[in-house]
Amino acid sequence: MYASPNSNRRDELWEQLTTISQSMDKPWLVAGDFNDFSSPNEKQSLQGSNTQSINQDLRRSSKFNDRLNLCKLMDLGCAGPRLTWSNNQKGWANTMVRLDRALCNTEWRLTFPDGSVRNLPRTYSDHSPMMVLTQGISPFNPVCRPFKFMAAWITHENFKSIVESSWTIPTSSLSEKLDNLAHVANTWNKVRFLVIFLEGRDGYLGRSKGSRNPKLPTIPIIFTIWNLSLLSNIIMCCIKKNSCGSKSLEPSG
Known part of the structure; x- marks a missing residue:
């Protein structure tokens, strides 16, 4: 899925997801770019270090978490690069945020108890590729x-x-x-x-x-x-x- 950077369009998307969640009794996975973060720790920026920006990030992450709870979705976490998006600026202008993630309901987690997420390094895109693995991440075996x-x-x-x-x-x-x-x-x-x-x-x-x-x-x-x-x-x-x-x-x- 893709959530728009525009807050009004994101609101419309979450209204649709909330409607789906109310009647969803099967394994449900929602993954992609949510254009939101669940904690200020998921954002790294030297530009937004003032009090106003910090409070704005707190409100935004709190709203995102409320939406997850309303839809009864849980975060699968991730391995690999934690911050999945970068503005590709250098030095003090650089900003990195965890915008991409995979969410699931209880039924999906019970169906795939070893399910996990692997984030890959960014290449040409400003986002890190994301893999959702239903059988978990196997350790490297040279054989x-x-x-x-x-x-x-x-x-x-x-x-x-x-x-x-x-x-x-x-x-x-x-x-x-x-x-x-x-x-x-x-x-x-x-x-x-x-x-x-x-x-x-x-x-x-x-x-x-x-x-x-x-x-x-x-x-x-x-x-x-x-x-x-x-x-x-x-x-x-x-x-x-x-x-x-x-x-x-x-x-x-």
Whole structure:
């Protein structure tokens, strides 16, 4: 929903919501830009620090809370950026307010006890995007990261056979076939491309004889796509060992 910045039009909207609430006996969620805030703590502004502005904010937030109570709506709260709107001004002229929220009635909360709201960082808009999650916010699990297809895979001669072998595994749906392919491709990516890295053009990491600087093998592009952080760690380890006078590292096997 969207509430107008004009106070008279907001009054009309809340009259409609009040009428709906009186006969609403099903789960009800109202979310969007309410152009109001429930507490002066939900507004951050260096311009409105005088007594008149503070009293005006108190009256406005009190009226908003009275409307929530009349409609029997509760705030779902939020995770992420708390102040969802900015006037995009800098310094002393900047104002930020929590104008966006999700409200629900008791029936909705009982139906979705884990329901929650996630506010995302602002980008091009002056408002933060808002997500309402009925199953709650799951903690980040690196094992469940989204599958990413590496464009360099199609340049490898074995990739076609990898796809064909995974696709022939009996499954009950297209979704399961895609899951199998993602699992097989990720495993192959980690094992095969790591071998390609370790078998670099020069066959070793370390200082070449008669050279002042460590000579590193040419790293295939496909490996750099796979794991730049591991590559960085290996290079730093190599440089440290050479700076201490260590011998060149010979590849095992």
